[in-house]
Amino acid sequence: MPILALDNVSKKFGALAVADRISFEVPQGQALGIIGPNGAGKSTLFNLVTGNLAVDAGSIAFAGQDVTRLRAMRRCAMGIGRTFQIPQPFGKLTVFENLLVAAAFGANEQEADATERCAAILEETGLARQANRVAGSLSLLERKRLELARALATDPKLLLLDEIAGGLTEGECGQLVETIRAIHARGVTVIWIEHVLHALTPVVDRLLVLHFGRVIGIGDPREMMESEAVREIYLGIEI
Amino acid sequence: MVDRTAFWKAETRTRASSLFLGAALVLVAVAIAAPAFVGRGALRDLFFILTMLVLAQSWNLLAGYAGLVSVGQQAFVGFGAYAMFAAVSLWGVDPISAIVLAGVAAGLLALPTGFFVFRLQGAYFAIGTWVVAEVVRLSLAQWKALGGGTGTSLPAGATRDFAPVAWIQGLFGVRPAHAVDILTYWLALALAVAAIAFIYRFLLTRQGLGLAAIRDNELAAGALGVDARRLKWAVYVATAFITGLTGALIYVQTARISPDAAFSVVDWTAYVIFIVVIGGIGTIEGPIVGVILFFLLQNGLSQYGSWYLLVLGLIAILVMLFAPRGLWGLFADRTGIQLFPVRRTLRQAGPKPQTSDSRGGPHG
Known part of the structure; x- marks a missing residue:
């Protein structure tokens, strides 16, 4: 049974189809990369999967259960964790408290039990020294790490990463990729939207290419990158 | 193992x-003993401060934590007051039971009003709450048994013949009217302590943390499993209950009610917002500082007529410009002092276990 299955999912903003009959499945434990030019509907696809946006048509199943009509908070509690492309920290709470919210609500843990796990996640994501700092005062890299740490604190079965490596330096990007690799190695299914292709391709098992809200290909990352259609879409972008 | x-x-x-x-x-403890050594005037001042403090703490929870900026809390003050009047005057209930009933009635009123106002957001929510308050005021002004538009007084003896009042009379050797003032002062003190303790305890719970997350970023809170809708409803109903209790208590003390006074947007909402804003929104300390300053200003400027309101407005503008987190916020930022801390600080409680790979800690 796939952990995530989309069947003919469609969404329109006015006359613009941002998701056009999208169907694909993600087996448990796989890492799927999603690429596509700006405006292809990648983040919209995440919003539809997490419930931040409602679908116009089609259905979404998570771990065999239809979640199409469930609210975002319910889907999170079931095990769908996400990061946002533009970091959305709880600015007046500390880094630790940001994680505590995710653990208490997303993973339904008591605060006392969650403390240990949150501390471990902070160490893993390189935020241990910032634990008691107010999230509003973090740098871009730290905010990106917080997005990841907070998603992990919900104890996800499926982790959706939205351009987590964007805007980072080469070195920062490398550290982040190592962390994501370790998370995936623990058996967490990962779906990762990314423009930084050299970060994405070594980690993912399959690659999905999205263009104008439509899936134009899904398969082995190397084959996808070499396909005619992808080269055409990414013309001018270094692969 | x-x-x-x-x-x-x-x-x-x-x-x-x-x-x-x-x-x-x-x-x-000193405040409980106060009736033994302060006069009636001072007790009435303290009653005013304590009841305004409860209204301010309640509005602060609603606006400062849940982000629900209501300008219609007078709906629950007035409704609570009228419910208490009905219970005492029409159904012969004793004043303390009537106050509790009034709180419940105000909480129940929040269910239908919430149904309408929760469809609105931001400024529209604020306007919606005001409209609701006006609807409740106009409806209760039709209640002829409670004086209609001109209002009515509590029946003579409704509070004076009440057993606890007789006991206070005996305890302090005072006249019945003075004993009523002592009783209402004690009730206001109990209500203020209970409201602050309840709000503080709530903010320290899991739900309180969720509320802070919603305040900072509702989109992210939802994506992390926080049920924003349910939490906002809970806060709206809880603050309606507290506000209704306070309204009923205020009108047990004044013993006279009219729709215009009980549903006054200036007395029960504008002053309350002033108190919270100048003290510091989103903190428990803020309304305490704010209510003391408000009381001092009101007393100091009472002989200057409408200048008083102009000065209040000017102070509110100055505070918003130069200390947007209020006077307590300014103080706390400089000193780091928090009297009601809600921040959870992560501390190492013991030595780290020795592991070959310390990155993941005990669960890694």
Whole structure:
């Protein structure tokens, strides 16, 4: 049974189809990369999967259960964790408290039990020294790490990463990729939207290419990158 | 067996807060004994301060934490007051039971009004709450048994013949009217202490943390499993209950009600917002500082007529410009002192276990 299955999912903003009959499945434990030019509907696809946006048509199943009509908070509690492309920290709470919210609500843990796990996640994501700092005062890299740490604190079965490596330096990007690799190695299914292709391709098992809200290909990352259609879409972008 | 002793813990208490707790207990003990050594005038002033403090704490929870900026809290003050009047005057209920009933009635009123106002957001929510308050005022102004548009008084003896009042008379050797003032003062003190304790305890719970997350970023809170809709409803109903109790208590003391006074947007909402804004929104300390300043301003400027309102407005503008987090916020930013700390600080409680790879900690 796939952990995530989309069947003919469609969404329109006015006359613009941002998701056009999208169907694909993600087996448990796989890492799927999603690429596509700006405006292809990648983040919209995440919003539809997490419930931040409602679908116009089609259905979404998570771990065999239809979640199409469930609210975002319910889907999170079931095990769908996400990061946002533009970091959305709880600015007046500390880094630790940001994680505590995710653990208490997303993973339904008591605060006392969650403390240990949150501390471990902070160490893993390189935020241990910032634990008691107010999230509003973090740098871009730290905010990106917080997005990841907070998603992990919900104890996800499926982790959706939205351009987590964007805007980072080469070195920062490398550290982040190592962390994501370790998370995936623990058996967490990962779906990762990314423009930084050299970060994405070594980690993912399959690659999905999205263009104008439509899936134009899904398969082995190397084959996808070499396909005619992808080269055409990414013309001018270094692969 | 593996030693699972936690080596990380979350702390909220600070040195200042522990000292303050001790001082606050002494202050409350002194306040309970106050009727023995202060006169009726001072008791009435303290009653005013305490009831405004409860209204301010309640509005602060609603607007400062849940982000629900209501300008219609007078709906619950007035409704609570009218419910108490009905219970005492029409159904012969004793005043204290009537106050509790009034709180419940105000909480129940929040269910249908919430149904309408929760469809609105931001400024529209604010306007919606005001409209609701006007609808409730106009409806109760039709209640002829309680004086219609001109209002009515509590029946003579409704409070004076009440057993606790007789007991207070005996205890302090005072006249019945003075004994009523002592009783209402004690009730206001109990209500203020209970409201602050309840709000503080709530903010320290899991739900309180969720509320802070919603305040900071509702989109992210939802994506992390926080049920924003349910929490906002809970806060809206709880603050309606507290506000209704306070409204009923205020009108037990004044013993006379009219729709215009009981549903006054200036008295029960504008002044309350002033108190919270100048003291510091989103903190428990803020409304305490704000209500003291408000009382001092009101007394100091009472002989200057409408200049008083102009000065209040000017102070509110100045505070918003130069200390947007209020006077307490300004003080707390400089000193780091928090009397009611809600921040969970992560501390190492014991030595780290020796592992070959320390990155993941005990769960890694």
